[in-house]
Amino acid sequence: MIFCLFPEPVLGITRHYKFNIKLQNVTRLCHTKSIVSVNGQFPGPRIVAREGDQLLIKVVNHVPNNISIHWHGIRQLRSGWADGPAYVTQCPIQTGQSYVYNYTIVGQRGTLFWHAHISWLRSTLYGPIIILPKLGAKYPFAKPYKEVPIIFGEWFNSDTEAIIKQALQTGGGPNVSDAYTINGLPGPLYNCSAKDTFKLKVKPGKTYLLRLINAALNDELFFSIANHTLKLVEVDAVYVKPFETDTILIAPGQTTNLLLKAKPTYPNATFFMSARPYVTGQGTFDNSTVAAILEYELPPNVRSNSMKKKKIPLFKPNLPALNDTSFATNFANKLRSLASPQFPANVPQKVDKQFLFTVGLGTNPCPKNQTCQGPNGTMFAASVNNVSFAMPTTALLQAHFFGQSKGVYTPDFPIDPLIPFNYTGNPPNNTMVSNGTKLVVLPFNTSVELIMQDTSILGAESHPLHLHGFNFFVVGQGFGNFDPINDPKNFNLVDPVERNTVGVPSGGWVAIRFLADNPGVWFMHCHLEVHTSWGLKMAWIVLDGKLPNQKLLPPPADLPKC
Structure with a gap:
């Protein structure tokens, strides 16, 4: 040895x-x-x-x-x-x-x-x-017998580029998907799709690592396997303290690794692995269910043709109600970093810069001589701190690197709401957003605490926010308006979950911390594609540090031109 x-x-x-x-x-x-x-x-x-x-x-x-x-x-x-x-x-x-x-x-x-x-x-x-x-x-768990990627998607019968183009022209909500898919397949609960079903064949007694990915455009999903308990071991490529659950919630942009222990003996049944949406907003949505099938391999002593004649039972899981926010909250609270000597949770203990960002919907005025299909004849918009982000026509990172920001972006993104209001109470009458390409500039190695606060403007809604270039620690979350005096007393700075995409609770807030140790320009946006299209996005510039290994490398020669 x-x-x-x-x-x-x-x-x-x-x-x-x-x-x-x-x-x-x-x-x-x-x-x-x-x-x-x-x-x-x-x-x-x-x-x-x-x-x-x-x-x-x-x-x-x-x-x-x-x-x-x-x-x-x-x-x-x-x-x-x-x-x-x-x-x-x-x-x-x-x-x-x-x-x-x-x-x-x-x-x-x-x-x-x-x-x-x-x-x-x-x-x-x-x-x-x-x-x-x-x-x-x-x-940090026993090696599984097999590993299986399970990637959720959304299928549209029509062209998605035409759908969003039309929505942005009319100012209304875009058409919703026609099906959810598992590994590209809608499964037996949809019209003429029985042949398009993902099947997972397992051996009794073996343990399988399921690598779940939510690549859907606009929907958080509940997922469960009938009559089976799942052990959750990782989210967003970070190990967590394992816990058992029947059902998981996974937002677009999130990943979840589950251990599935197959039953010890052949169960003489098949089982649905199903997913359907968790919905908090007021808009229309695809209210359907995707199913794959979990099948057990027959014991070697059974001739398969004798079994094929028998109809064996099919079990279906019980998924939470579409708007089950209490499940969402309880599930989020179970997620804790492994925080072991080998996989520590390096939570920033001191904070250099604090930010409060409101995230939510709003409106833009309808252009002259046009009728719009948004709220009260306006156009739907979305914003962070009431700034609906306008995409530039040239790349921000190039403009920053070559010092050519003039006319491309300004470094004056608001660090907190310019006009504070009762964020989750009765919404204000004026729902108009401002529009601009504004960024936050952070010195290298700044320790950041960011509170993301949902608003009730046009309806409270859960927003899965994704930060590029970093993982962050989710140190706290709650409902109502964030209380800067009392809420931080309950922050978890020991073993908070570390991830790259977090749901801002519907009608609530989430607090994250990260160390800005990666120079560059880093996008942050809602991973519900419709909200991103409406402007629920912004970007951070992290400046170079003093040492050579703290500086952004120069661009590659084949970097595309605009």
Whole structure:
């Protein structure tokens, strides 16, 4: 056993991938449409790497649309040029052009995903990122028999680009999806989709690691497997203190790893694995359920044809009610960082800068000589601190790096609401937002505390907020208006969950902390695509530090031009 004493090689390897962006005909719900795909696959190919590996992913655009790909949850330390949100860290890849995303996975292992980050193209452009531990490193739980990615999506019979284009023109709410999918398949509860069902075959007594990813456009989802208990071990590629649950809640942009222990003997039944939305807002939504099937392998002593003649029972899970906010709250409160010596929770204990951001909906006036379909003839908008973010026509990171911000952005994003009001009480009469491209500038290594406060303007709603370039610690959450005197007394600074996307509770607030140790321009936005389109987004500039390894690297030569 002498060889155990030698440390494993810390250097990773370089892995090459090629993403050809091309149109592909795909049929679901008896509707065939041409979708934008990677390599003709839907969902897209999975990226597998180990912690410490370098990835070189060449994206070649063969479609008419502009393309940009985001590697959701990857820290991108000093490699912000590879982060992917269009007009934030890069100009998009135009038709016939290509770009190599070059980044190294540092200090991360677990389940993440990649998706398009321009307009609504991520409805079909998405796939798993599976980061295995370094060679020789173990999971903090027994090694599973098999690992299975389960990626939730949303299927629209019509073209999603046309849907959002029309909505932004009319100012109304966009049409909703026609189905939810599991690994691209809607399953037996939808019209003519029994053949399009994901089936998970398991062996009795074995343990399976399910890597869940919510790549849906606009819906948080409850998920459960009939008659089975799940053990939750990781969220957003960070290990948590394991706990057992029948049901999980997963917002767009979030990932969740579950251990499923198959029953010890053949159960003589099949089981639905189902998901349906958690809905808090007042808008229309896709009120349907996606199901996959959990099947047990027959014991070797049973001839399968004798079993096939018998109809075996199918069990369905009981999912929470559509608006079960108390489940959402209790579930969020169970999530705690593992906070072990090997996987510590480095929660910032002191705070350099505090921010209070309101997040929610609002309106813009209807243009002259036009009728609009938003509230009272206005146009729907969304904002952070009442600033609805206007996307620039050139990339923010380039403007920052080359000192050419004039006319592109201003560094004056409000650190708290300019006009305080009773955020979760009766909404004010004036629901108009301001519009602009404003950023917050942070010195390197600033310790940040951010309170995100939902508002009741046009209805309180849960907002899954995603921060690029960082993980953050969720130190507190509550309902009503944040109380700066009393609420911080209850903050968890010992083992709060660490993640990259967090739900701002409907009619409540969430408090996060992070250390701004990654120079660049980092997008923060609601991961409900409709709200992002309406302007519920902003960006942080983190300045370079003094040391060479604290500075953003220069842009790659093939960085796309606008």
